[in-house]
Amino acid sequence: MTRAALRILAVARLVVALVGGLLGVMSAPSGHELRTTVIVITVSAWSVLYARWLWQGPPPGLAWADVAVLSVVGLLQPWTVPPLSVGNGQGWVITLVSVAVVFHQWHTKPVSGLVSASVVTVAFLVGAWWTAPDLWVGAAAIGAWTPVQAILSRVLNTLLIQAARAADVQESRAVAARREAAVAEAVRADERANAAMLHDTAATTLLMVGLGEVGSSRQWVREQAGRDLDALAGENLDVAEGDALPALLEVVHASRVAVDLTAPDALPLPHEIATAVRGALREALNNVIRHSGETSATVVITVDSVVITDRGKGFRPESVPERRRGVANSIVDRLAAAGGRAVITSAPGEGTTVRLEWDRG
Structure with a gap:
């Protein structure tokens, strides 16, 4: 002035x-x-x-x-x-x-x-x-x-x-307030990401073992536990820039769900959206085996979406208790944070469809 x-x-x-x-x-x-x-x-x-x-x-x-x-x-x-x-x-x-x-x-x-x-x-x-x-x-x-x-x-x-x-x-006070709000939001986002990662990996695996859904000596459990530890240690957490299809196929093949897969030859995606889609796909397949009563699902991968469908017992998405944060944190919030969208369609007796979408850029 x-x-x-x-x-x-x-x-x-x-x-x-x-x-x-x-x-x-x-x-x-x-x-x-x-x-x-x-x-x-x-x-x-x-x-x-x-x-x-x-x-x-x-x-x-x-x-x-x-x-x-x-x-x-x-x-x-x-x-x-x-x-x-x-x-x-x-x-x-x-x-x-x-x-x-x-x-x-x-x-x-x-x-x-x-x-x-x-x-x-x-x-x-x-x-x-x-x-x-x-x-x-x-x-x-x-x-x-x-x-x-x-x-x-x-x-x-x-x-x-x-x-x-x-x-x-x-x-100065406004800048400090915005900075504190940004730091707090970053902390919350990091906490949500850590909670989602823990929920998607070790917590889910241990729960399935505890409920007797899989035997503790089975080869899949050992391999899955290794993958969970790698993820929690930060290894192989992000999908590299470029073709995201191999990372998604790894999730499909590691799942206990029999998957009828349709996929393109390649899926070029930015690493942020690719990482989010991989995590959401893994959670969706885990939910099939844990909640739907089915052991198979259909996965259709296209250039702008991944659609996971099962013919299980279904549920009412609006009736899910807030304490059950799997769908909200691990699928919906994860896609939203990366700039994508997750749409959950389900009803009792009519199966469930999880549609993971992103904008083609």
């Missing part, structure tokens, strides 16, 4: 100096035209430098250098401003002085800004008295208003800075 304000002030100061100087040359006191022109050119050249430094960022002492130039200009009013213009406040010098002391408040400290305004005002009043002693009262009234302008400018500058700082604080 300060940088933008200083650049606006730099342009404004330059315009005032050039336009005011031109008017000063046009209204120069009789017999002082050459002196007025020289002074105006000097002030204009300084104003160009001043505006440039203000635009780039004011260096230390810039305001005091400007005070020195303006004080000299104020004292030289007998050469540059007609007496009548001094008395009624229409001279180009008072315009330049008023603008300068207002602008100084934006790149000086409060005490320095007030002192600079006072010094320039005194120089203007002395020059006005030398120019038109009889009209000095009018010049004094106008000159006395200059420090008031400086004070008002300082108040505005202070209020804007305070408002900007308050806005920065609010923005």
